[in-house]
Amino acid sequence: MIAITGLDIDLKDFHLRDINLEIAENEFFILMGPTGAGKTVLLEAIVGLVPIKSGKIYVGRREITALPPEKRGISIVYQDYALFPHLTVRDNIAYGLHFHKIDKRKAQERLAQLLDVLNLSNLQQRFPVNLSGGEKQRVSVARALMVEPKVLLLDEPLSALDPRFREEVRGALKSLHHTSSVTFLMVTHDFAEALSLAGRAAVMNNGRIEQIGNIEDIFQRPLSAFVADFVGMKNLFPVRFQGTAADMENLEIELGRKPANSRGYIAIRPEDIVISRVALASSMRNSFRGVVTGILDQGFYYEVHLLVGTVTFKSLITKRSLFELKVHEGAEAFLSFKASAVHSF
Amino acid sequence: MKREPFFWVSVSCGIVIMAFIILPLIQLLTSPSLEMLKETIGDKNVVRSIWLSVYTAGLAALISFVLGTPLAYLLARINFRGKRLVEGVIDLPIAIPHPVVGIAILSVAGKNHWFGQILADLGVRIMGSVTGIVTVLTFVGIPFYLNATKAGFEAISPRLEKVSRSLGASMFSTFARITFPLAWRSMLIGIIMCSARAISEFGAVVIVAYHPMIAPVLIYERFEAYGLRYSQPVAVWLVSISLILFLLLRILTLRKVEEQ
Numbered sequence: 001m002i003a004i005t006g007l008d009i010d011l012k013d014f015h016l017r018d019i020n021l022e023i024a025e026n027e028f029f030i031l032m033g034p035t036g037a038g039k040t041v042l043l044e045a046i047v048g049l050v051p052i053k054s055g056k057i058y059v060g061r062r063e064i065t066a067l068p069p070e071k072r073g074i075s076i077v078y079q080d081y082a083l084f085p086h087l088t089v090r091d092n093i094a095y096g097l098h099f100h101k102i103d104k105r106k107a108q109e110r111l112a113q114l115l116d117v118l119n120l121s122n123l124q125q126r127f128p129v130n131l132s133g134g135e136k137q138r139v140s141v142a143r144a145l146m147v148e149p150k151v152l153l154l155d156e157p158l159s160a161l162d163p164r165f166r167e168e169v170r171g172a173l174k175s176l177h178h179t180s181s182v183t184f185l186m187v188t189h190d191f192a193e194a195l196s197l198a199g200r201a202a203v204m205n206n207g208r209i210e211q212i213g214n215i216e217d218i219f220q221r222p223l224s225a226f227v228a229d230f231v232g233m234k235n236l237f238p239v240r241f242q243g244t245a246a247d248m249e250n251l252e253i254e255l256g257r258k259p260a261n262s263r264g265y266i267a268i269r270p271e272d273i274v275i276s277r278v279a280l281a282s283s284m285r286n287s288f289r290g291v292v293t294g295i296l297d298q299g300f301y302y303e304v305h306l307l308v309g310t311v312t313f314k315s316l317i318t319k320r321s322l323f324e325l326k327v328h329e330g331a332e333a334f335l336s337f338k339a340s341a342v343h344s345f
Numbered sequence: 346m347k348r349e350p351f352f353w354v355s356v357s358c359g360i361v362i363m364a365f366i367i368l369p370l371i372q373l374l375t376s377p378s379l380e381m382l383k384e385t386i387g388d389k390n391v392v393r394s395i396w397l398s399v400y401t402a403g404l405a406a407l408i409s410f411v412l413g414t415p416l417a418y419l420l421a422r423i424n425f426r427g428k429r430l431v432e433g434v435i436d437l438p439i440a441i442p443h444p445v446v447g448i449a450i451l452s453v454a455g456k457n458h459w460f461g462q463i464l465a466d467l468g469v470r471i472m473g474s475v476t477g478i479v480t481v482l483t484f485v486g487i488p489f490y491l492n493a494t495k496a497g498f499e500a501i502s503p504r505l506e507k508v509s510r511s512l513g514a515s516m517f518s519t520f521a522r523i524t525f526p527l528a529w530r531s532m533l534i535g536i537i538m539c540s541a542r543a544i545s546e547f548g549a550v551v552i553v554a555y556h557p558m559i560a561p562v563l564i565y566e567r568f569e570a571y572g573l574r575y576s577q578p579v580a581v582w583l584v585s586i587s588l589i590l591f592l593l594l595r596i597l598t599l600r601k602v603e604e605q
Contacts, residue, residue, distance in 0.1 A: 047511050069510035076511045082504040086526045098522070099513030147512055 001025035001183045002046070002151055007055030009038075009045055009207075016041060016207045019055065023200075028177050028184045030194045030215065033204035034230065039187040042204070043153045046185070047076050059150050070099065075144035079156040081136040083128040089139050090124040096147035114142040117179075118172055134165025138172060145176065154186035158193060166193075173197065191219070191231065203227050223345055225265050233267035233343065234303075234314045246344065250309050254285040256339030264345055272341035273315035275304055276334045277325060287336040288313075292327050306335050370584070377578040385578035390563065395583055398560040399590070401475060402543035405482035406536045409490035414532065417491050418524070421498030439488050443548025446484055451553055454480075477553040482543035489538035497531020498524065530598055537594050544587050 007019035016038050023029045031039050044050045046057060048069040057065045064072050075096075084092050093114065097107055115121045118138040128136060137157055144152055157173070158166045174197060177184050188194055194201055194215055202212040203226075211218055211227045222228040228236050239246040239253070246253045246266050253266060274280070279287060293312065294305035302322045304315045313335055317325070327333055377385075385391050420432065438446065454471035455461045464471065471477040501524060509519040547561040555562060560583040568576035 044507070047507070049507050049510070068515075069507070070513045070515055072511070074511060076508060078504055078508070080502075080504065082502060082508045084505060084509075084523060095509070095514075095522075096512035099515075099518065143508075143512070 001027070001060060002185070003056075003058040004046070005056050005058075007042075007045065007057065008053040009041060009050060010053050011041065011050070014038065014041065014207065016045070019209055021202060021209065021212065023183055023185060026177075026181050026183055027200065028186070028198050030198035030201035031185065031187045031204060032189070032194060032201060032218075032230070033210075037204040038207045039204055040155055043076060043155050043185070043187065046151070046153060047074050048072050073147075073149050074151045074153060075147060075149040076153040077137070077140045077144050077155065077157050079160050081128070081133075081140045081160075083131075083136055083139055083143075085128050087127075088124065089120060089126050089128070089131070092128065092139055093120075093142045093146050095143060100147050102148070110146065110148075114145060117176065118142050132165065133161045134168055137161060137165070137169050141169070141172065141176070145180070145182065149182060151183045151185060154184065156187050156189065159189060170197065195219070203230060205230070221343060221345075222267065225267075228265065228267040228343070228345075232269065234270045235266075235268040235273070237266055237311065239264065239266050239344075241344070246342070249311050251288065251311060253342060254339045255342050255344055256285065259344045267343045267345075268313075268337055268341055270303060270314045270316040273313055273335050273337045275306070275315050275317060275321075275325060275327065276336070277327070277332075279334050280336050282336065283338070284336040285339040286342070287334060289332065289334055292329055292331045292333055295322070295327070295329060304333075306333060308335070373577060374581055374584070377574075377581055381578050382581060386582060390558070391560075391579055391582065394558045394560045394563040395579075395586060397475070397478070397557055398544055398583065399586065401478045401482055401559065402486070402540040404479045405486045405543040406490065406540040408479070408483045409487040409539045410532065410536060413487055413491045413535075414494060417494035417535075418498050418520075420491075421495045422503065435488050435491050437488075438485050443485070443546065444552050447481060447549040447552025450477075450481055450484065450549070471553060473554045473556055475554075475557060478550055478557070478559060481549045481553050482546055485546050485549060486539035486543040489542050490532075490535040493535030493538055494528070494532050497528040497535070500531070501527050533594065533598055537591055541587070541591060544583075 002021070002023045004019055004021040007016060009016040014036075019042060031042065033039050041050055045052050048064070048067060052065070055065070056063055059073065064074075084095065087095065090111075094107075094111060102110075115124065118141060120135070120138055120142060123131065123135060123139075128139070131139065137160075141152075141154075141157070154173070158169055161169060170193060173184070173186075176182075177197075186197065198215045200213065201215045201218055203210045203218060205226050210230075211223050218227065219231050222231055222233065225236055237248050239248040241247075241255075241259045241262050241264065244255050244258050246255055246259075248266075255266070274284070279289070288308045290306040290308035290313065292304060293307045294303075296303040296305070298316070301316050301318060304317060304322070304327065306313045306315065315335060325333070420428065441449070451472065452458065453460050454464060454477070456465060461471075469476060471480060505523050505527070506519050509523045510516070514522065545561070547565065550559055551562055551565070558566070560579065564576045564579045564583065567579060
């Protein structure tokens with residue numbers, strides 16, 4: 001549905017390089033990446049708000065690279081809602097109708113339907129200044145969908161919302177996606193959001209796309225050290241592969257399979273590493289003795305740092321297990337993880 | 346809560362400034378007797394000059410509005426090399442001594458200059474004409490319009506315009522439906538500032554056009570010829586009429602704000 005080929009953008013202090021992306025019709029595609037990776041610039045380039053240096057953008061079979069934004073049929077929803085402050089909720093949503101030839105009765109039906117689905121019927125005559133964040137964002141989504149776009153771009157639509165409203169808008173997005181034929185492309189920082197909404201995703205870094213694939217693949221099988229770190233594989237080590245094992249420093253880590261390359265990285269999620277006070281008699285192939293060097297409060301969880309030889313492993317445990325284990329800085333402890341928890345690339 | 350000394354120092358400074366501005370004005374407004382005021386406003390020359398002042402200042406504001414709005418928008422939205430320079434040029438009329446403005450304009454509009462030659466061929470006269478007065482007033486007033494309007498445009502998030510475009514509006518429709526409705530208040534303030542500056546101009550006008558006489562020139566002439574007592578009533582009328590006009594405009598705008 002959207003295809004982007006060889007897109008290069010040169011802004012004053014920022015570049016996008018060689019962006020290639022294909023998103024199928026009615027797909028819910030997620031774009032992730034750290035701040036400054038170029039996600040918003042990419043969205044604005046798709047809408048036609050940023051001049052591009054080279055490359056092509058297609059929607060369906062139509063090339064839209066040279067079209068002005070108003071001729072592209074692509075709507076955008078921003079994190080800060082960007083509602084028109086001088087128009088009521090109803091006029092905000094109906095704004096696009098001034099420029100589209102949509103049959104009056106059809107438009108009314110559509111408006112009523114969007115007001116209903118997004119639970120805005122009672123707010124029609126309000127001005128944006130009198131709305132909560134969640135309400136504002138629902139108006140913004142309704143306004144974007146009112147013109148029946150082929151593609152809806154969402155730039156961190158949930159980031160500015162309170163957790164309660166976030167849930168509610170996320171649910172609305174999900175159901176709107178299911179009931180329409182619109183292609184959704186959404187930028188987010190939040191992994192839970194990404195996993196609950198998307199089929200496929202891309203990770204951007206420094207103006208380039210690092211990895212494209214199924215969302216689970218990106219989380220389970222990152223293809224680069226950057227993506228592994230980005231998706232929270234905090235135990236990331238450069239290694240030399242020997243047979244089915246990985247060698248680093250003085251440790252040998254069992255992978256249970258033979259990687260194709262001889263040098264590379266291994267990555268282990270901190271929640272896959274189990275900590276115990278005595279050596280565990282379990283099926284876990286990797287078990288090491290180490291010293292606790294740090295315990296970091298992460299809210300619901302604690303991140304425990306364990307020094308094994310010269311390597312620091314990071315493990316995530318609950319408050320309760322921290323209490324039961326009675327570990328403290330300087331204490332000796334064992335860490336174990338399955339061979340299948342070790343991701344290599 | 347006990348206020349800090351800093352607070353009282355600030356308040357004292359404020360009171361001094363208020364008194365400094367208001368005291369002379371009150372003295373001026375209350376000096377002439379009602380009879381004298383009545384007699385003065387019956388004077389055809391006075392009425393003519395005040396009317397001339399008001400409508401040339403209004404024209405200067407109108408010209409600033411028409412020519413200045415696109416430039417103010419450009420400066421608020423686009424970064425380009427030399428933008429600072431353009432902004433500096435815009436502020437120049439504020440810094441130049443007023444008679445110098447008049448002299449500078451006359452030197453371009455004179456017969457010795459190619460531009461003055463063209464004007465003469467077209468039958469446009471600057472020296473001693475209403476055209477000349479409006480030209481001078483626009484020159485001194487336009488920076489105030491540009492700066493107020495630019496600030497108004499800058500206060501509108503460009504994202505509103507971007508969303509409008511993505512919803513199918515052309516650049517022109519976006520300006521008409523989004524940017525203008527959100528910025529017109531700043532533009533009105535710009536118009537008030539510009540015409541306030543224009544109506545108070547004396548030094549530049551007196552060089553370009555002593556006749557026809559705008560109110561400040563008339564006041565000066567009466568002061569020179571007859572002294573303080575005879576210039577005061579004209580001054581009172583000029584000040585009152587401009588104050589009423591500006592107050593009216595402000596009230597109209599404020600009422601609109603409360604409606605939204």
